[in-house]
Amino acid sequence: MFNHPSELIPKLDALDYVVDEELATVLFLMMQLKKPLLLEGNPGVGKTEAAYILAKLLDTELIRLQCYEGLDVQAAMYEWNYQKQLLAIKIQEQSELSAEEKESLIFSDEYLLKRPLLQSILSEKTTVLLIDEIDRADEEFEAFLLELLSAYQISIPELGTVKAVSKPIVVLTSNRTRELSDALKRRCLYFWVPYPDSSKELAIIKKHIPEIEDQLANQIIGVIQKLRKLKLDKTPGIAETIDWVKGIMALDIKELDEFNISQSLSCILKSANDTRLIKQEASSLFQ
Numbered sequence: 001m002f003n004h005p006s007e008l009i010p011k012l013d014a015l016d017y018v019v020d021e022e023l024a025t026v027l028f029l030m031m032q033l034k035k036p037l038l039l040e041g042n043p044g045v046g047k048t049e050a051a052y053i054l055a056k057l058l059d060t061e062l063i064r065l066q067c068y069e070g071l072d073v074q075a076a077m078y079e080w081n082y083q084k085q086l087l088a089i090k091i092q093e094q095s096e097l098s099a100e101e102k103e104s105l106i107f108s109d110e111y112l113l114k115r116p117l118l119q120s121i122l123s124e125k126t127t128v129l130l131i132d133e134i135d136r137a138d139e140e141f142e143a144f145l146l147e148l149l150s151a152y153q154i155s156i157p158e159l160g161t162v163k164a165v166s167k168p169i170v171v172l173t174s175n176r177t178r179e180l181s182d183a184l185k186r187r188c189l190y191f192w193v194p195y196p197d198s199s200k201e202l203a204i205i206k207k208h209i210p211e212i213e214d215q216l217a218n219q220i221i222g223v224i225q226k227l228r229k230l231k232l233d234k235t236p237g238i239a240e241t242i243d244w245v246k247g248i249m250a251l252d253i254k255e256l257d258e259f260n261i262s263q264s265l266s267c268i269l270k271s272a273n274d275t276r277l278i279k280q281e282a283s284s285l286f287q
Contacts, residue, residue: 001058002028008057016207017046017053018200026191027054036149036170038134038185041193044237047173050193051130054169061123063168064130065116067137073144077154079113107158117145118154121164129168134184135177142184149187195228196238204238209245219256220245224268227278233271240268 002008005021005028012019019027027050030037039047055062065076085106092105114122120129134142148154152164172188174180196204201221205212224241236244247267253260262279269275 001031004028011057012053013207015053015056017049018196018203018207020200023050023191023193026189030171030189031169033189034167034169036172036188038172038174038180038188038190039193040174040176040190042195042235042237043175044235044239045193045195046238047193048130048132051128051132051171051173054171055128058126058128058169060125061127062130063116063120063123063127064132067131067133067135067141069136069138071137071141073141075115076141077115077117077144078156079115080107080158081111081113085111109159112156112159117148118162120168120170121148121152121154121162121166123168124165126166127168129170131170131172133175134172135174135180139181142181146183146187149184195235198222198225201225201238201241205241205245208242209249212245212249213254216248216253216255217245220248223256223261227268230277230281232269232274232277234269234274236268243267 002011005025008024008028009019009021012024026037029035039050041047051064052062088106088111097105112118116129120127131145134145149170152167154162156162172184198218198221201224202214202217205217205221220241224236224244228235244264244267247264248256248260251260251264253264265275265278269278
């Protein structure tokens with residue numbers, strides 16, 4: 001597939017995803033070692049996008065599991081089609097099959113609803129499995145994941161152990177709203193995705209809005225970098241930077257000033273407190 005991490009950088013760059021050598025190395029090792037990768041970092045730094053880009057790079061399907069509080073096995077792994085099972089039981093009432101035979105019929109693949117985790121290991125072609133925002137799920141759900149992450153298999157009480165037809169490439173993301181278990185971390189490669197520095201953020205902007213002038217782009221990045229040092233309710237990520245650039249271009253702004261910043265804050269700030277604070281401190285963003 002790839003012989004060295006350096007081969008990934010231009011390939012990902014061509015897909016408008018800017019990576020440095022460190023992240024390219026982690027992605028390379030994930031594919032070579034066939035181990036899950038846990039990406040942690042603040043919201044908006046490109047963790048989820050990494051999985052989508054990998055799917056594009058490998059020309060394969062991306063299967064996404066969005067985590068949330070209360071997520072359980074039925075929503076994430078598998079569920080039995082109870083209505084279809086009840087219908088089958090009704091039809092078989094007068095049959096001469098034994099109870100064991102009837103049970104084996106209704107607990108078969110025909111009645112199994114495959115959720116994202118099971119879909120990923122039963123796919124004939126290697127997929128990219130994105131387990132997004134795992135920190136939103138609880139520790140009990142983490143425990144269900146351990147078998148999949150270590151052995152690429154799922155145990156279903158009625159069927160036994162279902163082993164992977166092809167091992168998926170697994171990417172987990174976390175915004176670190178809570179600490180993940182050591183058991184989960186041990187099964188994964190790990191990488192902390194930081195906010196980009198000025199040069200990387202400029203490269204990202206140029207990928208998405210190539211027509212922007214360097215002077216204006218650098219002004220925008222300077223303001224964004226200062227905003228990230230403030231204690232905001234929601235620190236702007238890369239997505240907000242790109243939205244802001246697009247907004248500034250749409251407003252035909254050639255150079256940033258206090259007025260232009262105040263007029264376009266809706267692109268980068270997501271709370272009334274943050275908006276009020278930055279409007280008061282707008283002049284300091286140019287110092």
